Amino acid sequence: MIDDFLVRALVAGVGVAVVAAPLGCFVVWRRMAYFGATLAHSALLGVALGLVLGFDLTLGVAVSSVAVTLIVVLFQRQRLIGSDTLLGILAHSGLAIGLVTLSFLHGVRVDLMAYLFGDVLAVTMGDIAWIYGGGALVLATLAVIWRPLLALTIHEELARAEGVPALRVQIAFMLTLAVTVAIAMKVVGVLLIISLLIIPAAAVRGVSRTPEQMAILAAAAGGLSVIAGLFASLRWDTPSGPSIVVAATVLFTLGLAVGAVRQARA
């Protein structure tokens, strides 16, 4: 009989992977990996805020991610600081402020490793409710903005000339990304969230012909990574979050090989 904690871990992990992968496709297509990394690193600030102010940590991370998103959007209007520099500042100052804040919390014993690298084997039913509730919201939003966001990704100026409300669609996308980071933290931790977004998407690029196909295949690759990683973690007693990422990387390598073989035959 499979233990309850493993069932919960599988349900939570697969849920996160299936939500993250289609979003991750846009992260890959729009070359926003560094923005995702910034959200993830600064998420620790959200954890610290949640602990200090005493509200739910997922909510804390969601709030800090939304704040970071809005700062990035606001700063896009100025040109004196490059966007990569700004993202670097936000990522590491968020992480640092979070760590410093946590060090002040003498009364609370904080398992820092659980936030940095995730602890999927410890997910509760409450966490699963967050993942599936938030995940449904994310996927519903993505379905609504799919066409305009894809048009903007293919050619921004063309889409704007045809009347796509660029700023609104972009902000909606960045906010769904912020929510995804918040719900994924428990599974792989803030340092590895980005891997669940981009590695499955990158793994299936070589075997995809349309955007929709790539999104569906990426979701499958993400789910498979979670399942393989969790069983490997159990079998060899390795940390669960990193094991999932390693499994995804193995899939990515396989995807590269299959893509190369296809290309050679074509």
Place this chain on the structure above:
Amino acid sequence: MATDPDTPEPLVRADGVDLRIGRTQILSHVDMTVGRGEIVTLVGPNGAGKSSLVRVILGLLKPSGGEVWRQPGLRVGYLPQTLSIDPVLPITVRRLLALAGPGAADKTQAVLAEVGAEELADRPLQELSGGEFQRVMLGRALLRNPDLLVLDEPLRGIDLGGQLALYDLIGRLRRSRGIGVLMVSHDLHIVMAATDRVICLNQHVCCSGAPEAVSRSPEYAALFGPAAARRLAVYAHQHDHAHDLHGHVVENSKAAGGRA
């Protein structure tokens, strides 16, 4: 404006448009219109502000002064300069066209036939040649049933045969669908033969009118050099008087009147 019965119904109009970016004056006091069923071509040297003017007219750039009027509900088909789509995004011609708008998926094959690109439907977009890509993007623009087609340097990277075919196609579409066309080019002579009105731009409007008249104007010669003007005049002459071996002069307005 609408007093002259020969003036086509205006689709877009720029009135005294100024554009400054930082301290640089890009456009100064530009007036222009494009009417239904009319092909208007913007010519001018590099850096003359042609693309900027197009982007102001499309509403992508806000003018610093003056006004841009667009017919309410105007549907625009736009072919931007860029000829590539990032290979990180997998997409076939058929899927791109299906995304053009509601109901586009059903008309994909018909529109590909219209632009002579039927056999490209299942090809990945990134594998197309420059000319094929332009045809597909033109097809995509047509799927939106545009009133106005805007083409920014549509001939980049296309060989001469492809250029003539593309102009031929645009001319036919203008007649069959009655759409207005605004084109940008610095490729002078082919453009001139396939257009109703030429606007010569160098920050401001240097001269404008029928291609023949513009090519003879001193402002045009000053802008492009007498050699270019002469070459152009020769070309226009050959085009308009191909059957006139006895020296009878056919007026340009009659000879070029393709949209009566």
